[in-house]
Amino acid sequence: MKLTDLIKYTEVLAQGGESKGEITDISYDSREAGPGSLFVAVPGFKVDGHKFIGDALKKGAASVMIQDEAYRSDEYPWVLVADTRKAMADLSSALYGFPSRSMNVIGVTGTNGKTTTTNLIRAVLSDAGEKVGLIGTIHNRIGEEIIPVHHTTPEAPDLQKLFREMLNKGVSYVVMEVSSHALELHRVRGTEYDVAVFTNLTQDHLDFHGSMEKYLEAKGKLFSGLGVKSQKERRKFAIINHDDPQAGFLMEMSRSPVITYGVKTPADVTAEEVKVTAQGVSYFLRYTDQRLPVKLRLTGIFNVYNSLAAIAVGLVEGIPITQIIASLERIPGIPGRFETVDEGQNFTVIVDYSHTPDSLENCLQTAREFAEGRILTVFGCGGDRDRTKRPIMGEVAARLSDLCIVTSDNPRTEDPQAIIDDIVPGILKVVQPGEFLEIPDRREAIYQAIGEARTKDVIVIAGKGHEDYQIIGKEVFPFDDREVAREALRAKGWGAKK
Numbered sequence: 001m002k003l004t005d006l007i008k009y010t011e012v013l014a015q016g017g018e019s020k021g022e023i024t025d026i027s028y029d030s031r032e033a034g035p036g037s038l039f040v041a042v043p044g045f046k047v048d049g050h051k052f053i054g055d056a057l058k059k060g061a062a063s064v065m066i067q068d069e070a071y072r073s074d075e076y077p078w079v080l081v082a083d084t085r086k087a088m089a090d091l092s093s094a095l096y097g098f099p100s101r102s103m104n105v106i107g108v109t110g111t112n113g114k115t116t117t118t119n120l121i122r123a124v125l126s127d128a129g130e131k132v133g134l135i136g137t138i139h140n141r142i143g144e145e146i147i148p149v150h151h152t153t154p155e156a157p158d159l160q161k162l163f164r165e166m167l168n169k170g171v172s173y174v175v176m177e178v179s180s181h182a183l184e185l186h187r188v189r190g191t192e193y194d195v196a197v198f199t200n201l202t203q204d205h206l207d208f209h210g211s212m213e214k215y216l217e218a219k220g221k222l223f224s225g226l227g228v229k230s231q232k233e234r235r236k237f238a239i240i241n242h243d244d245p246q247a248g249f250l251m252e253m254s255r256s257p258v259i260t261y262g263v264k265t266p267a268d269v270t271a272e273e274v275k276v277t278a279q280g281v282s283y284f285l286r287y288t289d290q291r292l293p294v295k296l297r298l299t300g301i302f303n304v305y306n307s308l309a310a311i312a313v314g315l316v317e318g319i320p321i322t323q324i325i326a327s328l329e330r331i332p333g334i335p336g337r338f339e340t341v342d343e344g345q346n347f348t349v350i351v352d353y354s355h356t357p358d359s360l361e362n363c364l365q366t367a368r369e370f371a372e373g374r375i376l377t378v379f380g381c382g383g384d385r386d387r388t389k390r391p392i393m394g395e396v397a398a399r400l401s402d403l404c405i406v407t408s409d410n411p412r413t414e415d416p417q418a419i420i421d422d423i424v425p426g427i428l429k430v431v432q433p434g435e436f437l438e439i440p441d442r443r444e445a446i447y448q449a450i451g452e453a454r455t456k457d458v459i460v461i462a463g464k465g466h467e468d469y470q471i472i473g474k475e476v477f478p479f480d481d482r483e484v485a486r487e488a489l490r491a492k493g494w495g496a497k498k
């Protein structure tokens with residue numbers, strides 16, 4: 001597309017020079033720029049993208065978009081806008097022909113449960129014969145094709161390009177996780193949603209948002225934007241967890257009809273007589289005048305919520321209720337979410353992606369519901385992330401476990417021991433020094449837990465779930481909790497007997 005045509009889709013403050021040919025892609029990273037690129041200078045949290053204009057031009061970028069007037073120049077073509085992140089999103093959807101207008105797009109936001117809920121919705125829609133695109137933490141997916149990911153919600157150019165690919169490949173529904181980072185950083189601006197789902201809001205990411213109010217405001221954008229500037233015929237819906245204290249705020253933010261779900265408070269879609277066992281949850285679904293039994297292979301009360309959200313989506317999409325339930329009942333589990341590692345041992349090993357105080361509490365409480373022996377918890381907290389959640393997670397783990405083994409999650413650029421030192425004060429609110437273990441090496445910590453286990457104990461290895469890596473410093477090392485647990489079990493003589 002010609003730059004002059006493309007920039008009509010955003011507000012341009014000033015412009016200079018002639019673009020070197022047509023724009024074929026939009027790049028926010030000079031290392032990825034090339035001929036045909038519009039390089040967008042993003043003032044980052046760490047470095048200022050404007051500093052890389054020279055690098056992008058050397059790689060052949062056709063033009064640059066800036067928000068800092070100091071980078072106007074006679075040496076290269078430039079476009080000045082007020083906010084490059086916003087403009088980048090506007091131009092990305094335009095460059096790829098507004099693909100989200102031609103598919104049904106379902107966005108799921110909330111602190112916990114996004115990955116699980118999107119996967120449940122995907123299964124329901126796919127069983128109903130739709131070709132589904134999935135965007136989220138574990139992977140992106142186009143029908144059966146799996147695409148690895150870096151982010152939960154991609155940056156705007158990557159997202160719109162992916163939407164285009166999905167549309168070209170015949171996708172009718174996109175189900176995507178919408179992270180609060182994405183909402184705040186305008187990654188999803190220009191995406192037309194048809195259904196917005198809210199799971200819950202509890203503490204996380206305060207390093208980024210600064211306060212819970214700001215965090216909630218970011219989530220709210222998905223709902224306030226729903227149905228605005230609609231290009232589609234269909235009705236929009238907001239689907240909201242009515243039991244969450246923030247439900248009222250989000251319902252007010254929504255401009256579309258709201259469908260509520262819940263267990264504790266009256267809602268449009270509710271679950272009654274919930275039973276949690278190690279094998280899964282069961283409940284009676286109440287919807288209008290219907291009361292239907294549901295028996296999932298996923299366990300934990302939180303999965304009742306996730307399934308209610310998926311049921312509500314299925315219903316607004318016109319799928320018969322019995323068919324929705326049948327699809328959900330078939331789902332064996334979600335990778336790294338309360339996933340058991342079974343080598344035939346006489347105790348239980350669970351790998352779970354809980355890395356927030358609330359999800360850790362949910363996970364351990366679920367384990368408590370059926371544990372016949374002790375609960376041994378191996379966990380840590382990610383480096384370069386919300387520090388204030390660390391002692392809270394320590395307190396939660398100590399309160400709900402018989403033995404805590406504190407270890408490293410992804411330390412990233414922080415000192416692993418310093419992260420542990422942030423966690424420990426929370427643990428010490430519950431137990432005495434000497435009543436828990438500190439083992440910074442995660443492999444060693446997992447081996448120790450498995451070494452300590454007695455018959456009927458439950459070992460919970462929390463925080464990394466499906467991740468198959470560990471980030472130490474800036475390096476990414478292969479590491480999979482499930483594989484390491486399996487190795488440790490075999491080292492102890494289990495597995496071989498099977």
Ligand SMILES: CC(=O)N[C@H]1[C@@H](OP(=O)(O)OP(=O)(O)OC[C@H]2O[C@@H](n3ccc(=O)[nH]c3=O)[C@H](O)[C@@H]2O)O[C@H](CO)[C@@H](O)[C@@H]1O[C@H](C)C(=O)N[C@@H](C)C(=O)N[C@H](CCC(=O)O)C(=O)O
Nearest residue numbers: 028029030031042044045046047049052151152153179181
């Ligand atoms: C906090 C956050 O979201 N940061 C994002 C932000 O990074 P930043 O502002 O620090 O970037 P920076 O390093 O200062 O660089 C500024 C600009 O210069 C560019 N640059 C840099 C170097 C160079 O040589 N050339 C160049 O052009 C960079 O590409 C960037 O555009 O902009 C970058 C791209 O422009 C993103 O890749 C980056 O995501 C980082 C990697 C990240 O870890 N994000 C996580 C926290 C995240 O987004 N997580 C959520 C899920 C959270 C959840 O709900 O659990 C997600 O959606 O994945």
Ligand SMILES: Nc1ncnc2c1ncn2[C@@H]1O[C@H](COP(=O)(O)OP(=O)(O)OP(=O)(O)O)[C@@H](O)[C@H]1O
Nearest residue numbers: 111112113114115116137302337352353354359363
């Ligand atoms: N609805 C829920 N409410 C609270 N906790 C949940 C819920 N669903 C799942 N969990 C817990 O949170 C963990 C993460 O779940 P999931 O991956 O579905 O969430 P997410 O919102 O996608 O997380 P992330 O933001 O890290 O991608 C699970 O392993 C489980 O322990």
Ligand SMILES: N[C@H](CCC[C@H](N)C(=O)O)C(=O)O
Nearest residue numbers: 355381382385409410463464
């Ligand atoms: N999307 C989350 C994932 C956290 C996973 C945990 N293993 C960690 O590294 O902190 C984040 O970026 O904060």
Ligand SMILES: [Mg+2]
Nearest residue numbers: 114115137177
């Ligand atoms: Mg996720």
